[in-house]
Amino acid sequence: MYSQLATKLAVVNGTNQYSQPISMAGANAYRFSITVFNNTATSLTATPQGSNDGQNWSDLTAQSSIGLGYTTWAATQISHAMVRLMYAVVGTGTIVLAADVYTSQQ
Amino acid sequence: MGCCKSCDEGKACEGGKAAACATRPDLIIPGPDPAPPGLIEGDPENSGGTTDESHPLIPLALRPARPLPLNDRLKLGNGEATASSALHLEGVSSGSVDLVVFVASSISSVEAILEGGVDGENFSRVASMVLSSTGFARFRFRGIRFRFLRMTYSASGSPGGVAVLATTLNGSRN
Numbered sequence: 001m002y003s004q005l006a007t008k009l010a011v012v013n014g015t016n017q018y019s020q021p022i023s024m025a026g027a028n029a030y031r032f033s034i035t036v037f038n039n040t041a042t043s044l045t046a047t048p049q050g051s052n053d054g055q056n057w058s059d060l061t062a063q064s065s066i067g068l069g070y071t072t073w074a075a076t077q078i079s080h081a082m083v084r085l086m087y088a089v090v091g092t093g094t095i096v097l098a099a100d101v102y103t104s105q106q
Numbered sequence: 107m108g109c110c111k112s113c114d115e116g117k118a119c120e121g122g123k124a125a126a127c128a129t130r131p132d133l134i135i136p137g138p139d140p141a142p143p144g145l146i147e148g149d150p151e152n153s154g155g156t157t158d159e160s161h162p163l164i165p166l167a168l169r170p171a172r173p174l175p176l177n178d179r180l181k182l183g184n185g186e187a188t189a190s191s192a193l194h195l196e197g198v199s200s201g202s203v204d205l206v207v208f209v210a211s212s213i214s215s216v217e218a219i220l221e222g223g224v225d226g227e228n229f230s231r232v233a234s235m236v237l238s239s240t241g242f243a244r245f246r247f248r249g250i251r252f253r254f255l256r257m258t259y260s261a262s263g264s265p266g267g268v269a270v271l272a273t274t275l276n277g278s279r280n
Contacts, residue, residue: 007225010228018189054177055180
């Protein structure tokens with residue numbers, strides 16, 4: 001299932017941001033994509049997080065050093081009921097981005 | 107009512123004393139289109155403006171007088187921060203946030219921040235509270251003009267510290 005997580009999210013260093021949770025709904029793989037429109041910082045680290053109760057979240061494998069433009073990455077063997085994305089800015093500045101996710105059964 | 111006795115009786119007019127005389131008494135002359143039921147002029151909710159407060163990824167709604175448990179066992183470690191799912195507001199412009207901290211082991215403070223947003227992506231601070239011990243606390247908000255709300259949390263203390271808390275949102279129209 002495809003979901004648009006953000007279309008114009010501004011992330012400032014020191015204040016991590018979080019997407020809305022996405023149900024895995026029987027899927028066990030995901031592919032996240034991020035497009036960075038503007039970057040006045042060093043880079044962006046995007047950390048997928050998994051949860052079963054929708055309250056407590058565990059970090060999954062992060063994608064770091066995301067710069068301007070398009071970045072995509074995928075993971076399989078996901079056993080959480082839902083996932084979300086945490087955005088953290090590295091360096092001082094602001095990053096404006098769009099993000100989406102595609103979950104599937106592998 | 108017609109212009110003469112014949113008109114009143116629904117028969118041929120006796121002389122056409124008035125322009126309206128030619129009308130049959132049972133004929134209803136249509137006036138301007140009546141307003142659709144429930145339409146209040148100038149009310150954006152009933153005048154073609156969007157009434158859809160939902161968001162494809164934000165299914166939860168906060169409604170007046172319907173307390174909404176946001177979490178009931180949220181764990182925060184020392185130095186950790188997290189955010190709740192966002193929820194959209196349905197007729198709510200004020201309310202309160204109820205927090206219960208069950209455990210605060212080696213945690214000196216838990217900051218709970220209520221944030222508002224309009225696009226479901228970007229949020230800004232509405233109100234906040236810092237809790238420094240276990241127990242119940244409440245803070246209120248009013249006059250908000252946001253479409254969505256969420257809570258963010260952070261905890262600070264000693265290495266290995268843990269806090270567990272629950273949050274309930276209460277909304278009202280005031």
